[in-house]
Amino acid sequence: MAHSELTVSNNLFNEFKTCTELQYNGKLNIKSLKGHQWTFYYRLGRIVWATGGTHPFRRWRRHLAQNCPQIDVDKLQLRMQDISIDYWDYRLLEILYKKQKIQREQIQTIAENTISELLFDISQQGNFTSLSCNRSQEVILETPMSFTSADMSMKHTQDLWKIWSEAGLANFSPDLAPVLRRPEQLQQLVNPSVYKNFVNLINGKHTLRDLATKMKQSVLPLSRSLLPYILKGIIELMEVADLPLLITEANNNLNPTQPKKSIAPLIACVDDSPQVCKMLEEIITSNGLRFIKIQDAVQALPTLIEHKPDLIFLDLIMPVASGYEICTQLRRISAFANTPVIILTGNDGLLDRVRAKVAGSTDFLAKPVVADRVMGIVRKYLARQTSSPVKSASNVEVCN
Incomplete structure (x- = not known):
């Protein structure tokens, strides 16, 4: 099958080879035309x-x-500073190791499996789009x-990709989540116990990889067993968002008897256009709200983590990091799990809307920005978050 021969492009293969020959120390960054990114640390x-x-x-x-079955992931207390770096996942393993919660051998297994999984994803992406890479x-x-x-x-x-491809799964990512679309038809094809398992597990919340782990088997046989139902339309594979991180907020040691001052909501704008930032700033501040602009996409995440705005306007197309990527990163952090993220776009197409929704965006605002529409968005979402009433676009009530 042709797919199995296209695993890694020559330039990417040569880049991995060069890093080995140079005994390279640093990062190898890989990016696809669709905006997916991977980083390998050497x-x-x-x-x-x-x-x-x-x-x-x-x-x-x-x-x-x-x-590491001894670790209850949901009970881990994660700090903001631990997850605000690019290699937060490795950092958390280091912390668990230093606290003697996990063993070095467990970290080695996790690292090997993670590397293998990401190489597989790159192989699949590389069959359908061009990949670029650079060292840092x-x-x-x-x-x-x-x-x-x-x-x-x-x-x-x-070898894995060849088997996956020859099984008829080349077009299906293991990061897609199966959902049962025709339960009546399935009920006629399988016995009651199998049907019950399908209903309980095939609910669109777990990816193929998640399900394989739950069922303690490899993702390949699981996906292969579901393929006939997928081809018949009984099961559909759909994209799902990443899970948020659960962050423990640091105690700021404020005197509990001292009342807190209420301040105006903070609105952030992440856009590389000075004109858009200036227009939004004039609209937001003239209505009594606070405003912060971020024109460098690379600094977006640390700046947002530092200031924790109540609502974020996020440009879709920016150099280095797109709005999709920043939104996805934000939704991994519990502090931003419910923060309204409004995508700014000049191309209000259905594909952009679907992709942004998958990344975790809340709503869209088409450019050019207009005061009534901007404040309509602000009223709509801030009114849900705060007890302070947000009235009209020309008279936003805030606490001083």
């Missing part, structure tokens, strides 16, 4: 960690649950706990 020419992709937190939870030494993991040979991992990935 130490002395070997891969020590990898991150990125569609569902980084789902993946982290899954591997931790699978390899801005981050070097100093104390890696696992060293993986890129050559061996790539060979293993090629």
Whole structure:
């Protein structure tokens, strides 16, 4: 089958090979035309960690649950500073190791499985879109706990992809979630116990990888067993958002008897256009609200984490990081799980709306920005969040 021969483009294969030959220390960044990104961390020419992709937190939870059953993921108390770095997933494993909650061997297994999973995803993406890569030494993991040979991992990935492709699954990502669309038809084809399992598990909340972990089997046989029902339209594979991180807010040691001052809601705008930022600033501040502008997409996440705005206007198309990517990252953080994220776009197409919704956006606002529409959005979503009534566009009531 042709797909199995297209696993990794020559330039990407050569890049992995070059990193090995140079005994490279640093990051190898890979990006697809569709906006997907992956990062491989190298130490002395070997891969020590990898991150990125569609569902980084789902993946982290899954591997931790699978390899460290003594850890209850939902009871972990995560701090904002631990997850605000690019390699937050590795950092959390380091913390658990230093606290003697997990063993080095468990980290090694998680690292190897994570690297294998991301190489597979890159292989699948590389069959349908072009990939670009670049090296950066801005981050070097100093104390890696696992060293993986890129050559061996790539060979293993090629074998896995060939089997996946030959099973008729080349067009289906294991990060898609199956949902039961025709239960009556399924009931006629399987016995009652199998039907009950389908109804309980095939609900659109768990990806194929999640389900395989729950059922303690490999994702390949699971996906292959579902394929006949997918082809008949009984089951549909759909995209799902990543899971949010659960963050423990730090105690600010305020005197509990001292009443807090109520301040006006803070609105953020992430847009590389100075004109758009200026227009939004004039609209927002003239209505008595606070405003912060972020024109550098790279600084968007740390700045938003620092200021914690009540509502975010987010440009869809920006250099380096798109609105999709920033929105996805925000939704991983519990502090932003319910923050309204309004996508700013000049191309209000159905595809953009669907993709932004999957990334976790709340609503859309078409450019050029107009005061009535901007304040209509603000009234709509801030009124749900705060007890302070938000009245008209020309008279927004705030507390001083």
